[in-house]
Structures are given as structure tokens and as C-alpha cells.
Amino acid sequence: MSSCNIAAGSQNVYNRLHAAAAAGTVDAELSIMGCLGFCHAEPQIRVTDAAGKQFLYMAVNPAKLNKIIADHLRNGTPVAQWIADDSRPDFVQLTGKQHRIILGNCGKINPESLNAYLVAGGYQALEKVLKTMSPADVCETVIASGLRGRGGAGFPTGLKWKFALKELNEKKYVICNADEGDPGAFMDRTTLESDPFAVLEGITIQAFATGANEGYIYCRAEYPLAIRRLKMAIADAGARGYLGKNILSTDFSFELHIQEGAGAFVCGEETALMASIEGQRGMPRLRPPFPAQSGLFGKPTTINNVETLAGVPWIIRNGAEAYSAIGTEKSKGTKVFALAGKIKRSGLIEVPMGISLAEIIEEIGGGTGTKRPVKAVQMGGPSGGCIPAELFASTHIDYDELMRTGAIMGSGGMIVLDDTTCMVDVARYFLDFTQHESCGKCTFCRIGTKRMLEILTRICDGDGRPEDIAELEELSVKVKDTSLCGLGQTAPNPVQTTLRYFRHEYEEHIHDKKCRAGKCKNLCGFEITDQCTGCTVCAKQCPVNAIAGAPKKQHVINQELCIHCGVCRDVCNFEAVKVI
Ligand SMILES: Cc1cc2nc3c(=O)[nH]c(=O)nc-3n(C[C@H](O)[C@H](O)[C@H](O)COP(=O)(O)O)c2cc1C
Ligand code: SF4
Numbered sequence: 001m002s003s004c005n006i007a008a009g010s011q012n013v014y015n016r017l018h019a020a021a022a023a024g025t026v027d028a029e030l031s032i033m034g035c036l037g038f039c040h041a042e043p044q045i046r047v048t049d050a051a052g053k054q055f056l057y058m059a060v061n062p063a064k065l066n067k068i069i070a071d072h073l074r075n076g077t078p079v080a081q082w083i084a085d086d087s088r089p090d091f092v093q094l095t096g097k098q099h100r101i102i103l104g105n106c107g108k109i110n111p112e113s114l115n116a117y118l119v120a121g122g123y124q125a126l127e128k129v130l131k132t133m134s135p136a137d138v139c140e141t142v143i144a145s146g147l148r149g150r151g152g153a154g155f156p157t158g159l160k161w162k163f164a165l166k167e168l169n170e171k172k173y174v175i176c177n178a179d180e181g182d183p184g185a186f187m188d189r190t191t192l193e194s195d196p197f198a199v200l201e202g203i204t205i206q207a208f209a210t211g212a213n214e215g216y217i218y219c220r221a222e223y224p225l226a227i228r229r230l231k232m233a234i235a236d237a238g239a240r241g242y243l244g245k246n247i248l249s250t251d252f253s254f255e256l257h258i259q260e261g262a263g264a265f266v267c268g269e270e271t272a273l274m275a276s277i278e279g280q281r282g283m284p285r286l287r288p289p290f291p292a293q294s295g296l297f298g299k300p301t302t303i304n305n306v307e308t309l310a311g312v313p314w315i316i317r318n319g320a321e322a323y324s325a326i327g328t329e330k331s332k333g334t335k336v337f338a339l340a341g342k343i344k345r346s347g348l349i350e351v352p353m354g355i356s357l358a359e360i361i362e363e364i365g366g367g368t369g370t371k372r373p374v375k376a377v378q379m380g381g382p383s384g385g386c387i388p389a390e391l392f393a394s395t396h397i398d399y400d401e402l403m404r405t406g407a408i409m410g411s412g413g414m415i416v417l418d419d420t421t422c423m424v425d426v427a428r429y430f431l432d433f434t435q436h437e438s439c440g441k442c443t444f445c446r447i448g449t450k451r452m453l454e455i456l457t458r459i460c461d462g463d464g465r466p467e468d469i470a471e472l473e474e475l476s477v478k479v480k481d482t483s484l485c486g487l488g489q490t491a492p493n494p495v496q497t498t499l500r501y502f503r504h505e506y507e508e509h510i511h512d513k514k515c516r517a518g519k520c521k522n523l524c525g526f527e528i529t530d531q532c533t534g535c536t537v538c539a540k541q542c543p544v545n546a547i548a549g550a551p552k553k554q555h556v557i558n559q560e561l562c563i564h565c566g567v568c569r570d571v572c573n574f575e576a577v578k579v580i
């Protein structure tokens with residue numbers, strides 16, 4: 001169980017099963033599991049029979065649960081129609097193109113059990129590293145694998161480790177960046193909650209490879225379950241000789257701490273993160289010196305993202321070649337994405353690099369799942385951009401290819417947008433986020449983003465001026481060019497990509513005073529067409545009773561009363577409400 005499953009009711013399912021087991025109604029051993037990433041179909045139960053055969057039930061509700069208990073757990077008869085396996089086309093669509101390395105154990109093993117991790121092959125990589133490899137060997141293996149940092153910038157991980165290894169200093173640090181502040185992103189949280197030992201093993205290998213003997217996991221305090229499981233995992237790993245002094249009876253010792261962050265987006269930036277651990281205000285500083293030379297407390301420090309580190313044990317166990325065989329020429333391995341927004345099968349997926357956006361969004365994600373068409377995907381969080389649906393088939397997951405579209409791989413947030421989304425409003429939303437999160441050190445990041453936000457807000461309010469687009473373009477370049485850290489350097493990306501692909505929407509807002517998506521209240525209205533069946537749903541949902549009509553007769557919106565909230569369009573199943 002992880003935070004998202006618990007929010008969707010898995011704790012209740014667990015409690016019910018626990019009560020049944022305690023009462024002797026079922027004879028089964030109960031265990032928790034992490035998150036499979038199928039957010040659209042929570043809660044899930046995996047039943048393993050005496051022969052080891054597994055049965056997965058998704059979207060379990062109380063009625064389903066009663067039947068699963070009665071038929072499967074008590075009588076040994078699986079409820080065939082609810083079992084998610086390869087006989088179901090929707091399950092094949094969801095899983096067929098995924099390639100699970102990082103998420104390999106997630107939803108399969110008990111994240112609170114070191115034994116479960118060991119049974120799944122855990123700590124074999126650390127053993128191999130400590131007993132058969134030198135730090136330089138580990139760096140070379142990771143270089144050969146082609147692994148690039150999953151925290152956003154995509155820097156080659158092995159090379160970063162090699163730089164730190166070369167530093168001659170008896171004190172070095174490693175840091176696992178678990179700040180994860182991008183709106184719509186939950187890859188790192190899920191990995192930490194579902195397979196914490198894999199992250200610990202990755203960090204320990206990172207420390208060995210770079211010559212560090214102390215490390216920190218910097219995790220935002222809004223992730224209490226991840227922090228609780230990490231604390232448990234650190235204690236268990238320490239007690240069994242996988243952390244602490246003389247790990248696995250070798251002369252390698254490594255201490256690991258958890259530092260809780262207060263949830264500032266900028267604290268994910270590596271120099272701000274280190275300042276925060278040091279007890280200072282989380283503000284970025286100029287590089288060089290790079291952290292590998294002078295990082296935490298002035299010592300050589302290697303910082304990597306959760307997903308980057310969680311992939312390392314697999315690489316060591318299976319070899320660099322096995323990893324580099326997956327993906328494209330310059331982007332190797334797999335990438336975890338968080339599919340959110342207007343997508344039918346929301347959740348976490350892990351796909352090989354090189355897969356197209358169409359395969360991810362249309363096949364794995366199932367499209368919007370409503371009758372509305374996909375319009376675009378917002379990728380890479382506030383530093384990213386929007387890619388229009390027309391480019392999905394020709395755009396592949398690859399650091400460089402995505403960059404060419406104006407978006408970025410980022411950490412893996414994918415927010416799918418349909419035609420009810422206004423692209424000016426999307427740009428405004430992300431700029432509002434970065435403007436709030438700016439640390440204020442650089443003038444253009446602090447004030448330039450504020451001016452950009454003012455312009456976007458007035459365009460959405462219907463007060464756009466003819467010179468606004470040129471001004472946004474000019475400010476975008478200045479904010480990028482004059483900002484010290486990645487936050488300011490990328491803050492204009494959502495504006496620039498929406499201007500690149502959806503310029504006509506800006507122009508319509510400014511010149512025609514129209515919002516075609518029906519989002520900007522001052523620039524749109526709604527009308528019911530003759531496709532209306534008179535089902536009465538919209539009239540019941542309208543918050544201001546602006547809709548009148550008899551059952552089975554075409555309904556009408558009273559334009560005087562209508563507040564342009566768009567609820568009628570959202571609830572109509574017959575596409576009978578149009579934007580005017
Ligand atoms: C504003 C800002 C926020 C960032 N937030 C994160 C974050 O939450 N997690 C993360 O791993 N990297 C984040 N990064 C990137 C880190 O600075 C750094 O590049 C990364 O942790 C390096 O690890 P990697 O090489 O494994 O990707 C952020 C960068 C910037 C500029
Ligand atoms: S670019 Fe923005 S967030 Fe980064 S240091 Fe400058 S003011 Fe702070």
C-alpha cells in the first residue's frame with residue numbers, strides 16, 4: 001500500500017481482509033504490497049495460491065471484495081471475470097509495452113520487508129560491487145550502461161561519479177534527491193514507498209563508487225509514508241549489515257541520514273538542496289565549483305535522483321550491456337512517467353526509451369477515456385512544455401528529440417490535456433507556480449516572471465493587448481538568459497511552447513476576445529445544440545439553475561444567469577453543449 005492506494009481505499013480493503021483472517025473466515029497469510037502504478041483501478045489485491053500462482057484483482061469495491069473472499073479465499077475458486085491478466089485486451093494494452101526495471105518490484109513485494117527484497121534479488125548488486133569490483137569499475141559500468149540522470153538534466157551518471165571519485169578528499173558525501181516538486185509528478189514518491197531498499201542499495205553503491213562514507217536522502221516532508229518506510233528500511237538494512245560499519249564484512253562503511261525538506265520547489269536544485277541540508281535558506285548558488293568538487297559542507301558530493309539510483313542495482317546485476325540494449329542511441333534504458341490529467345488509465349508507467357508519445361498516451365493510457373479528443377501533453381513539469389497531439393506519433397521518448405519539440409523529458413510528469421483546456425490558461429498556471437517558487441535571487445526570475453504572469457492573466461481575463469505576445473516573447477528570452485539556476489532558465493518554457501504550437505489561441509483571446517476551449521470565463525459562453533436528448537443531467541448540475549427544459553426535450557441555457565462555469569459541458573454525455 002502506498003499513499004495513492006490508501007487514498008483510494010486500500011487500507012479499508014486491508015482492514016476487511018485482516019478482520020476476516022482474524023475471525024478465521026479465511027485461511028490466508030496477509031501482506032501489504034507497494035503500488036503497481038495502476039491509479040485508475042485502485043485498490044488492488046494480489047492473491048497467491050499454494051502453488052505460487054498469482055491472481056490480480058483491480059478496482060476492488062466492497063461488493064467485489066465480499067465475492068473474492070467467499071469464492072477465492074474461502075473456496076479456492078478465482079473470480080475469473082475480474083482477474084487482470086493477459087486474457088484481457090485492456091490489461092495487455094496497459095502492460096504490453098511497459099518494461100519494468102525501476103517499478104519491477106513495485107506492487108509485487110512487501111516494501112516493509114527486507115526479506116522480501118532479498119528474495120527478489122535485492123542486495124546481490126551491492127555484494128557483487130563490494131566483493132568483486134573497484135570503485136572505478138563501478139563508474140565504468142555505469143558509464144557503459146548509458147544511464148543518464150532522471151532528475152531532469154539527463155547528465156551521464158557514471159561520469160558524474162567518476163568526477164567525484166577523482167577528487168582527493170578523505171570526506172565525501174552522496175545525496176539522493178527525493179524532493180520531487182513538479183506538479184503532476186509522483187514517480188519518486190511511489191518508488192520510495194514501494195521499493196525503498198532498491199533506492200538504499202543504489203545509494204550505497206553510489207557511495208562506494210565515489211569514495212563517500214556519509215550520505216543524505218533529501219525528501220520533502222509532504223511524503224510522510226515514504227519517509228516512514230525509508231526510516232524502517234535504513235534501520236533494517238543497518239541491523240543486517242547492509243549499511244553502517246564494515247558493510248557485508250568488507251572495509252567499506254557508510255552512514256545514511258534522512259533530511260526532510262519543507263517542500264520548496266527550488267530546494268530540488270542541487271546547490272539549493274545542499275544549502276538547505278546545511279541549515280541555510282534554500283537558494284541556488286553559482287557553479288562552478290560543481291558539487292563533485294565542493295558540495296555539502298564544502299566536501300566533494302554526488303547528487304542523484306531517486307529513479308537514477310533505483311536503476312543502479314539492476315544495471316550491476318544484469319550488466320551494462322543489458323541496460324544499454326534498451327532505448328535509443330543517446331537515451332538508454334527505461335523511463336518512469338506519471339500519467340495524469342485527462343487520461344483514461346492514469347498512473348505510473350515504465351517504458352523503454354524510444355517509444356512514441358502516441359503509444360504512451362493512446363495505447364497504454366487509453367486516450368482521454370471521454371468522448372473528447374486529446375489536445376496536447378504537458379511534459380517535464382514547470383520547466384517543460386506542451387506538445388500538440390499531431391506530433392505524438394512522430395515524437396519519441398529521447399532526451400534530445402523531446403528537447404527539439406521545445407518540451408523536455410524532465411523528471412517524468414505527463415499531464416494529458418483535452419480540447420476543454422485553454423493553452424493560454426495552462427501557460428498561466430505553470431508560470432504562476434514558478435513565479436511563486438522563485439527564490440528571488442535573480443531580478444528577471446523574480447520580477448520578469450511576475451510581469452509575464454500579469455500579461456497572461458490579463459489575456460485570460462479578456463483584457464489582452466495587441467503588444468502582449470511580443471512582450472511575452474521578449475521577457476521569455478530575458479528571463480532565460482539572465483537567471484542563475486534552472487528554475488528561472490526554464491520558467492518561460494510553457495509560455496514559449498504554447499506560443500509555438502497554439503499561437504492562434506493567444507491571438508483569439510487578444511483580438512477576437514474568444515476562448516475556444518471555454519475555459520476563460522470572460523471570453524466564452526455555452527449553448528445547447530439540437531443534439532440534446534433532454535436527459536436533464538445538466539439542469540440538475542448547473543450551480544445557478546440557469547438551464548431549463550422538460551425531460552426528453554431540448555434544454556436551453558439562460559444566458560443572463562449563466563456564469564460560464566462549463567459544468568453543463570462536463571456532464572453532458574451527448575456532446576450537446578458547445579462553446580460560443
Ligand atoms: C528548480 C529545480 C528543481 C529541481 N528539482 C529536482 C527534484 O525534485 N528532484 C531531482 O532529482 N532533481 C531535481 N532537480 C535537478 C537537480 O538539480 C539535479 O540535477 C539532480 O538531482 C541530479 O540528479 P540526476 O543526475 O540523477 O538527475 C531540480 C533542478 C531545478 C533547477
Ligand atoms: S533563477 Fe530564480 S530560483 Fe534560480 S536563483 Fe535566480 S531567482 Fe532563484
Ligand code: SF4
Nearest residue numbers: 532533535536538572
Ligand atoms: S446534459 Fe446534454 S443531453 Fe442532457 S439535457 Fe443537458 S445538454 Fe441535453
